Amino acid sequence: MAADGLVRQQLVHRLYVDHQGWLNGWLRRQLGCSQKAADLAQDTFVRVLSKDQGLDAIREPRAYLHIIARGLLINHWRRRQIEQAYLEAIALQPEAVAPSPESQALVVETLMQVEAMLARLPEKVRRAFLLSQLHGLTYAAIALEVGVSERMVKKYMAQAMLHCLTLIEDDA
Amino acid sequence: MNLDYQVLQAAAQWFAVLQSDTVSDDDRQAWRRWLSDPEHDRAWQRVEQISGRFEPLSRDPFGVEASSLMQRRQPTRRQALKTLSVVFGGGVLALAGGGTPWRSWTADQRTAVGEVRDWQLPEGSHLWLNTNSAVDVALNDQVRQLSLYRGELLVQVSHERRPLLLRTAEGSVKAEAAARFSVLQRDGHTRLSVFDGAVEARPANGRSRMAHQGQQLDFTDLRIEAERPVQSGRQAWASRVLLADNLRLDEFIAEVGRYRQGYLGCDPRIAGLRVVGAYPLADTDRVLDVVASTLSLRVNRRLPWWVSLEPA
16 A cells, blocks of 8 residues: 555656646646646646546546646636625625635635535526525525525425535535 | 435425425424434434535625625626626715706815725715825816825716816826726826726826726826726725735735835745735734735734735
């Protein structure tokens, strides 16, 4: 096991030496920021290191790195969008006191999770669920807002929860 | 350990029943009976775990609003800016318009370092004066004239027949109709940022140009030097908040430095780090501590008025 780990580290090291410059350049062009590009390149290799897949079987290392980096990049943009939405939400309420940066970070993180969790639900189902869980609306109010019957809202709620349950079930 | 799909289904059904505001006592009792099975109980814990994830969000009104914003739109910068300016402007616009009779009216306003002040003009326009700024206001029957001597001013221009003219050391800007814009005067430059409507920039000895919603122009007394999209956070100071939307640390520090006395700097080695967040301007010492702790930096307070951020 330990020997395997060592071999693995060496393989990743090889991968790093051969392709790190290329990956950095690609990420820099995508991001327009070398600091962030370096961070994401680093994350990409950390990700490779923690994967179970056999590294010696990788035929196209750049394609492989590209897929992983692309996933991280999408995540990064997603986070940026959420951060921006959050900042706008704060700017929209000039009288309110802005929350502390610590709790801002927590909320952005939660938004990321929630967005990812609900991303694949149909729009009406997602809206109904959020109106209930975030805004605390009654089913009657949600029915009005979404334009469906109350019975349908109840069905949507079950559907959304089941969806989330199967997601975390897969994680476990 | 994996749970049976049918059990998960039942748990989701119960969730939908119990979340309803019309849930009956019979329902609750039936649910408790269902829950007495250990496997059901485990499924229910998952339900609570998921519903608990929404809790930090639902307690934060900004989080709720942010989530709605995300749902509502296909995000483009322009739209985001539009939303910002509409909501910012809404309250003030309601007061504007209508034929206020003109009268000659002057007022001088100054703000100290760290102070932000806002007030309304008799004809309905609203002004916000940023830290360490000075402006004179003169209204007569032809023109509404402002003179910015230093610092930064945000104007919500009410619509009426008189144009609103704002002079700086480098020239002037003019709004003919309702608009929202800010002007920053510093180091031989004037920066015009237009959040709503259209505003004309005229260097004292150069050619004028129109700036529209979402545009920012920098000019000297000779010419207009640069045109850029306006940064969404550019008017947040009016609500006493510094919005850092992926701002470089050195730029962020320069911004914070406007709100405090003395020297504030950052080590060149960390100047390119990025700052994100909304920071209340009322307590800049706390802002520095928080940013330092987020980015794992050290605040070096050599003297009360000599402060710099350094690598930890």
